[in-house]
Structure formats: C-alpha cells, structure tokens
Amino acid sequence: MDLSPTSPDLSMASSVRADLRSDTVTQASAAMRDAMANAEVGDDVYDEDPTVNALQDRLAAMAGKEAGLFFSSGTQSNLAAVLSHCGRGDEYLIGRTSHVLINEAGGTAMLGSAVPWPIEVDETGHFLPEDVRAAVKEPDQHHPVTTLLSLENTVNGHVQTVEHVASLASTARECGLAVHLDGARLFNAAVAQGVGIDAYATHTDTVSLCLSKGLGAPVGTVLVGDQASIARAHRLRKVLGGGMRQVGHLAAAALFAVDHHVDRLADDHVRAGRIGAGLAPLADHGLDVVHTTNMLWITPPAAVHGALVDHLKADGILATYWAPTMRFVTHLDVDDEQADHVIDSFARFFAQAA
Ligand SMILES: Cc1ncc(COP(=O)(O)O)c(C=O)c1O
Structure with a gap:
C-alpha cells in the first residue's frame, strides 16, 4: 500500500x-543522472528506443519471461495487465488489502468493467489455496466468469514465500485462471528470500516490476509475461495514453537501478x-x-x-x-x-x- x-x-x-x-x-544520484543524460534514444511508439528495448529485454530475461513492456507507473502496468486477462464483466480474485483493489482508483472497474472479488487476508497478506478455489464461480448465468487471480508481493512489506505463491498459482491454474503478480516490491521479496525474481515469475502469467520503489529510479514499471499477454497489454497501454516517445532517458535510469540497486x-x-x-x-x-x-x-x-x-x-x-x-x-x-x-x-x- x-x-x-x-x-x-x-x-x-x-x-x-x-x-x-x-x-x-x-532522488536520482549523479551517476544515474549521467546515465539518463547519455542514453541512446528513439521513438518508443515505433519500438525504436534502444534503451527501452534493452530494459524490457533485461527484465524479461531476469524474470524468465518472453517479453517486457515499459510503463510510466505501477498503476498503469497493473491496469493493463488485469485488463489483458479480463474482458468486460469478467471477475478477478484479489487479496482484500491489495494495492490494485484499494489504491488504484478502481481503474479496472472504471475503464475495463472487470469485477474484483476480494479474498480475506491475514495481517501478513496471506490467503490460502482453498480460499481461491472457494471464490471461483460455478458456470451459471447469474455469475461473472472468473478469469484471473491477482497477487501482490511484498504485501505491506510482508514477503509471500515462493512456495506459497506457487501453491496459490497452481490452484488458480487448476481452476482455469490466469495469474498476475503486482511485484511493485518483488525485488525486496526475492532479495529477502535469497532467490531471483524468476523463482516467483515462473508461477505467473504477468508480473509488474516497479523501478521507482526500492530500486530508486525516478519513474517506471516493466510488465513482463508471455508474448500474447504483453501484446494485449501493449494495445491497452496505447488506450491508456501510455505510449511514450524518447523515453529511453527514463529507461536508462531504470537500467542503472537494475544494475546497481538490487542487491x-x-x-x-x-x-x-x-x-x-x-x-x-x-x-x-x-x-x-x-x-x-x-x-x-x-x-x-x-x-x-x-x-x-x-x-x-x-x-x-x-x-x-x-x-x-x-x-x-x-x-x-x-x-x-x-x-x-x-x-x-x-x-x-x-x-x-x-
Ligand atoms: C504494492 C504497490 N503496487 C502498485 C503501486 C503503484 O505504483 P505507482 O505509484 O507507480 O503507480 C504501488 C505504489 O506505491 C504499490 O505500493
């Protein structure tokens, strides 16, 4: 939060x-500002910004995913991700204290008509695989169609372990759901657990990775995932007015952060x-x-x-x-x-x- x-x-x-x-x-350090000033840039709406492309590839590789997409914020990345998995009237399951649910201005409902179903959590943000199973709606004309489980890590600083995320995700898959992870602070969880972010990302379809939180870049989130999800998110980013031009200056700060500020x-x-x-x-x-x-x-x-x-x-x-x-x-x-x-x-x- x-x-x-x-x-x-x-x-x-x-x-x-x-x-x-x-x-x-x-605040960006002098070295980060140098990297920003000296970045090689191009028009990213034409996919021609080499620094943005390098950042997207870098984070996709770190997460073990096929593709990445640079967003201006975690909110925009989460919104595009949820809507890439949910059509109008589709339902997504989400922890009751989640940032997407409480602190992103209801964007998934406002802009995508996706229906959130809050799952009760304990004080560490935990809920259980059986909570997921119980929340998935039976096919019935009365119900929305449940299509997504949306997770978060860390939750208010609380680490969700790899094993726990894996068990939630595998239950979601058994129920036919996609899985998104709001990883605004996934690097904190990974460093605390002594694992790479791929240990988490392997269990999910998409992950939002914020560069502007603990990693210290001024701006930016990269959504990583499979090609098809990222292609849908790319179109949604355009809808949200999130196509940016010579944005490699910001991607350079993010790359600097990934190089120097993770460990x-x-x-x-x-x-x-x-x-x-x-x-x-x-x-x-x-x-x-x-x-x-x-x-x-x-x-x-x-x-x-x-x-x-x-x-x-x-x-x-x-x-x-x-x-x-x-x-x-x-x-x-x-x-x-x-x-x-x-x-x-x-x-x-x-x-x-x-
Ligand atoms: C857990 C979590 N997710 C998403 C976001 C949204 O990020 P942004 O502020 O870049 O939109 C935040 C912001 O603090 C957050 O704490």
Whole structure:
C-alpha cells in the first residue's frame, strides 16, 4: 500500500532530516543522472528506443519471461495487465488489502468493467489455496466468469514465500485462471528470500516490476509475461495514453537501478531492522513495532499518538503518520545516521513522557 501524501506537512519540522514516508521519495544520484543524460534514444511508439528495448529485454530475461513492456507507473502496468486477462464483466480474485483493489482508483472497474472479488487476508497478506478455489464461480448465468487471480508481493512489506505463491498459482491454474503478480516490491521479496525474481515469475502469467520503489529510479514499471499477454497489454497501454516517445532517458535510469540497486535492498532491510531493534525497549511504554523487509509499522498508545507525531515532525522526521499505525520505510536515501536519529527521537519522546 502506498498512500503517500502529495505534500508533506512540514509545519512542525525545522528541516527534514529523514524522509521515511515511502521508498518512492528517492532522488536520482549523479551517476544515474549521467546515465539518463547519455542514453541512446528513439521513438518508443515505433519500438525504436534502444534503451527501452534493452530494459524490457533485461527484465524479461531476469524474470524468465518472453517479453517486457515499459510503463510510466505501477498503476498503469497493473491496469493493463488485469485488463489483458479480463474482458468486460469478467471477475478477478484479489487479496482484500491489495494495492490494485484499494489504491488504484478502481481503474479496472472504471475503464475495463472487470469485477474484483476480494479474498480475506491475514495481517501478513496471506490467503490460502482453498480460499481461491472457494471464490471461483460455478458456470451459471447469474455469475461473472472468473478469469484471473491477482497477487501482490511484498504485501505491506510482508514477503509471500515462493512456495506459497506457487501453491496459490497452481490452484488458480487448476481452476482455469490466469495469474498476475503486482511485484511493485518483488525485488525486496526475492532479495529477502535469497532467490531471483524468476523463482516467483515462473508461477505467473504477468508480473509488474516497479523501478521507482526500492530500486530508486525516478519513474517506471516493466510488465513482463508471455508474448500474447504483453501484446494485449501493449494495445491497452496505447488506450491508456501510455505510449511514450524518447523515453529511453527514463529507461536508462531504470537500467542503472537494475544494475546497481538490487542487491543493496538487503541494506534497507537491515536498516529497518536496526530501527526496529532500537525501538524494542520502548515496548515497555506500549510502543508496538512490526518490521517487514523495508517497512516498519509502529503503533503508539492512542493517548500519545498526536503528541508523538508532532515531536517526530519537529525533529525533522517524515513518515506516513496514519493512525493508529504509522509507517516508516527505509530506502536508498536513508542511512544509518538517519536511522539512529529516528531511534533517538522516539526514545527522547518516551523519556519525557515517563
Ligand atoms: C504494492 C504497490 N503496487 C502498485 C503501486 C503503484 O505504483 P505507482 O505509484 O507507480 O503507480 C504501488 C505504489 O506505491 C504499490 O505500493
């Protein structure tokens, strides 16, 4: 889930010292900007942009898929993918907390008349193969035709294991469904599991791979899949106004990210763990902390939530300050010093409150 506020409320902040709202807030490094400036480009609507083509081929190969297609965003990639598998009135099954269901503006219904069927999940985003089987509709004039299972990984930072994804996908296939995976943070899951993304992608028809989350590119998602699915998605991308021209400048940033920023995702996971460990003693003050890959879900006692947010902002710490649970996300532009500043700020707040 990503509901990043468009403009941070800095009213209480002297200056920003750590921005942990999302892994989407990263700024391109000088080396990435060089790669963008020097990219060889062409008209991608004519399929003539060599850098876009290289990026698409690269990610397709990494995922073990036949083809890739560059999109401006994860939302657009997911939308084209779902609609490549669902005609009007067709149904897709999806976890109840999924980004596609909740945070993509209902696009699959608005633009494709595809019918989502939410499956209940636990707090880690899990649901079971039997939930999939039970949700598939019997052929009957009253029912929509179920054609797709749409998965996500990570789910709010929670890794769905390869074995689990494989078992969900094989049940979906037995039921005649296609499988799409919203892999906005699939690289985080793969790095955490010590596997390549192909270990996951092999079980799915299509996968959205975001470059603008933990990988730190400014823009872009590549949808990978079999030739037929990608051909349908290509047409849908055009419908959505997503055909872009000399977009190799953006693809160059994405290629740079794939070359340099995949393995280092482990650093983000360790750094989130460092914050989690640093906050652990505050459990005595009723602070609940859940660490999932590069995310921390922090629930303070309700009585101090507002004061804590004001204190953290005054210390220059940006996070997604939902209530009751706040979200902190580590990324390329968060270092150990900033992580320690977060720990110290929490500790000072609870020391004063005691
Ligand atoms: C899990 C997940 N899927 C998809 C998206 C959509 O990506 P975009 O913001 O590029 O449209 C996001 C965005 O944060 C996300 O968190």
